[in-house]
Amino acid sequence: MIELRELTKRYGPTTAVDRLSFEVRPAVVTGFLGPNGAGKSTTMRMMLGLHRPTAGEALINGRRYAEIRHPLHEVGAVLDADAAHPGRSAFTHLACLARSNGIGRARVEAVLAQVGLESVAGKRVGGFSLGMRQRLGIAGALLGDPAVVLLDEPVNGLDAAGIRWIRSTLRSLAAEGRTVLLSSHLMSEMAVTVDRVLIIGRGRLLEDTSVTEMRDRFERDVLVRTPRPTELTILLSRLGATVTRTADGDLITVGVDAPAIGDAAASAGIPIHALTPRSATLEDVYLQMTSAAADYRATTPAPPSSSAAASSPAVAPTKEIN
Numbered sequence: 001m002i003e004l005r006e007l008t009k010r011y012g013p014t015t016a017v018d019r020l021s022f023e024v025r026p027a028v029v030t031g032f033l034g035p036n037g038a039g040k041s042t043t044m045r046m047m048l049g050l051h052r053p054t055a056g057e058a059l060i061n062g063r064r065y066a067e068i069r070h071p072l073h074e075v076g077a078v079l080d081a082d083a084a085h086p087g088r089s090a091f092t093h094l095a096c097l098a099r100s101n102g103i104g105r106a107r108v109e110a111v112l113a114q115v116g117l118e119s120v121a122g123k124r125v126g127g128f129s130l131g132m133r134q135r136l137g138i139a140g141a142l143l144g145d146p147a148v149v150l151l152d153e154p155v156n157g158l159d160a161a162g163i164r165w166i167r168s169t170l171r172s173l174a175a176e177g178r179t180v181l182l183s184s185h186l187m188s189e190m191a192v193t194v195d196r197v198l199i200i201g202r203g204r205l206l207e208d209t210s211v212t213e214m215r216d217r218f219e220r221d222v223l224v225r226t227p228r229p230t231e232l233t234i235l236l237s238r239l240g241a242t243v244t245r246t247a248d249g250d251l252i253t254v255g256v257d258a259p260a261i262g263d264a265a266a267s268a269g270i271p272i273h274a275l276t277p278r279s280a281t282l283e284d285v286y287l288q289m290t291s292a293a294a295d296y297r298a299t300t301p302a303p304p305s306s307s308a309a310a311s312s313p314a315v316a317p318t319k320e321i322n
């Protein structure tokens with residue numbers, strides 16, 4: 001379990017982390033999301049005692065990192081896939097880490113097998129692909145069999161097979177009852193990997209929810225095409241729907257689902273030419289939530305056909321960011 005209480009970090013005039021409070025629970029994979037510069041790395045570094053908070057605290061299993069006597073046995077972290085010396089073999093790298101933490105050779109062999117690096121254990125890390133270096137980082141994090149595992153941007157730059165491997169590894173670590181927290185700035189990567197999401201923007205917590213809840217919460221609408229839009233609008237409004245008309249004459253209906261719209265139109269003899277249920281993608285929702293908090297945004301607008309506004313219903317930001 002990880003607990004943050006009013007955790008704050010200021011660098012001169014910049015407030016990188018702003019009174020952040022949340023809990024990361026065991027047995028689920030939690031994603032820590034936010035745009036570039038949102039404060040994810042700073043927060044993780046404070047959790048690991050690498051940065052001193054300006055105010056507040058980060059507790060791992062009830063204690064500050066500095067108070068943990070054998071940290072590798074309680075918390076494993078991968079902050080940088082390139083932390084291993086390129087001239088060392090994977091085995092030597094892990095054996096050095098293990099030795100300095102009182103961990104035996106058998107455990108080194110076990111974690112190498114767990115991450116699928118057994119066959120290249122004697123090879124120099126300098127020749128490893130990014131995916132192999134990520135696996136090695138995770139092996140190092142698991143050496144002490146910790147209850148808490150933290151990974152900063154673990155899927156950054158990985159190919160599809162690497163992402164799939166990380167995903168299944170994190171799921172099995174959570175299934176063993178561990179607390180698993182990984183950061184990313186991409187919702188699309190997180191949506192299929194994590195159970196819960198903590199979203200931050202400009203150092204503040206914007207959302208603490210499950211992926212399922214986030215999917216369900218955002219309004220779904222139904223696009224309806226009919227040659228008799230005025231009559232259908234009156235009919236659907238009587239059923240409690242909110243109906244708006246697009247420039248093309250289609251109806252966007254919220255509050256009544258597609259089968260009910262079809263049934264109502266059929267019983268009134270109104271022809272329907274198209275009936276399309278739509279929902280906002282998690283990426284749309286996430287971008288909308290964090291847009292006000294993004295430090296760096298592309299200024300080139302997306303083509304209308306692929307923009308969030310054109311392809312999905314309006315999603316309202318859930319909290320105001322000041």
Ligand SMILES: Nc1ncnc2c1ncn2[C@@H]1O[C@H](COP(=O)(O)OP(=O)(O)OP(=O)(O)O)[C@@H](O)[C@H]1O
Pocket residue numbers: 011014015016034035036037038039040041042043185
């Ligand atoms: N050592 C530092 N000195 C001054 N400012 C810093 C320092 N480290 C981070 N910052 C600032 O703090 C803010 C948060 O940075 P941080 O790296 O934690 O964000 P992040 O969410 O991890 O971003 P990214 O996704 O780009 O890695 C940024 O505005 C950054 O410029």
